[in-house]
Structure formats: C-alpha cells, structure tokens
Amino acid sequence: MSNDIVLVGAGCMGAALLPGLFKGFQKSRILVVDSSSSQRKKIAAMGVDVSSSIGDVSGGATIVLALPPDRFAEFASSTSVLSGHPGLVISVMAGVRIATIEHALQVCNVVRAIPNTPAEIFKSMTVFCAAASISFFCLELAERVFSLIGETVRVENEELMDPATAICGGGPAYLSYFAECMRCFAVDHGFNDAQSAFIVGQVFRGTGSLLSVGDRRPMQLCREVMTPGGTTARAVDVLERNNFKGVVGDALLKATTHSQSLGYRVEEAENGRSYR
DSSP: OOEEEEOOOOSHHHHHHHHHHHSSOGGEEEEEESSOOOHHHHHHTTTOOEEESSOOOTTTOOOEEEEGGGHHHHHHHHGGGGGOOOSSSSOOOSSSOOOHHHHHHHHHHHEEOOOGGGGTTTOEEEEEEEEETHHHHHHHHHHHHHHHHEEEESSOOOOGGGIIIIIIHHHHHHHHHHHHHHHHHHHTOOOOHHHHHHHHHHHHHHHHHHSTTTTTHHHHHHHHHHTTSSHHHHHHHHHHHHHHHHHHHHHHHHHHHHHHHHHHHHHHHHHHHHOO
C-alpha cells in the first residue's frame, strides 16, 4: 500500500504533527522516517509504520520535512528517491528557503511552513509560504494538512518566514518561560507545586481565550486590568522601567537573524554539494 504522508523527522515538532495527521489520514497510510531507533520505537507504538530511510514513494504522497536544518543538505544528497517528486513537499525546517529545497530535490510543489508544538492538541499557529510554481491542487492539500493541526496564515513574501519562526515557532517557549517565572514566584511565596502550576496555567488559558475573541489588542487587555496606581500597574511599571518590551524585541530579533543564517548555511552547503 502506498503512503499518503511521509514524515521525515520525528523530533518534537515532527511528532507534534502526528495527532493532527491522524485526524485526516489513515495511520496505515502514514510513514515516519527517523534515524533514531528509540524515536522510531515510540512512534511505532502509535500504530504507524516507521523506517530509518525512505524507500519507494508514490507520486501522490505528501512529503513533510521536519529535519533539523543542518541535516537537510546531507539528507538531500543521500535520498535520490525524492528527486523530481511531483507531489506536495512541506518543509517545517527553520530557515531553509523554498529555492534551496527546490534545487536540492528538483521539486516544484514546495510549501515552507512554521507551525508550533500546540499542534499536538490541534492548536498550532502555522504561518506558511508557497512556491510560485505550486499547483492549485497541492496548495489546497497543504491548507488541508495545516487545518488539521490548528489555525493558519498564508504569506506571499517569504522574507516574513524568518520573523514568523521567531514569533510563531518559538512563541510557546517564550510564554512557557514567563509562566515558569510566575510559577516559581508562587512557590516562593507559599503555594505548593500543584497549586502554582494550576493557577498559572489557568491564567494563561483564560488570557489566551480573551485574546482570541473580539478585536481587543493585547495592550488594551493589559490596561483593562490595571487600575491607575494599583498593584498591577506597579508591576507593569517595573517591566517598563527595565525595558521589558525592548528585551523581548531583542530576543525575537536574535531568533529571526539566526533563522536567516540557518537558511544561508544550508544554501551554501547545498551549493557546495552541487559543485562537487
């Protein structure tokens, strides 16, 4: 039986895609390829076929590349079976540009996407950009795949994919970091671990729900909580006096520029391989 989905790379992001893929495709028609035997064993326990390498792939299969970016050039050079693949190729690799994938695999139906780990519970925010040469069928198929894991935003300008990597791809980590700071404060001031985790988790869930309804911007919600001269206002004043917004901006810029540099390094590695 041929596969509808071939997922290459089952790390944190690749594995997070699987619950959504299970909603839209039969498990028997999904193949997960990963070099780690322990990861293959874990995925196989979900009832999915696994392999350490790609065998024959049908032309209608959707290839999902969830490799670490620095492994892509080596993967492309050692996987001739994907060369000229006529079907959809989705990349969730940070930084790797559409043109690099097109050149490395000699394919044209490429979509570069940045989902995030809430895909595991069908709550991903996926930003994606499609190759200019993509067929209407493959574009619709990509949108269907992304709808299985959460919400989507399509951009025409690929340059936006690097800041999207910083905002969307890394977003769950930044929010979790801030949540951990709040949890530690709660523990330090008398709440037990379970209480602290529950309180902070519910604060984030409730605030996230408020942000997702209506048209209020985040700062409006912030001001609605703050009574002039009150407790929250004093806390926010500390953040502002310590340039918290600037610190966050610097962090996001660092992530953005690293995504760009990853793309350049992969492109250089691919160009070097082509000239050998």
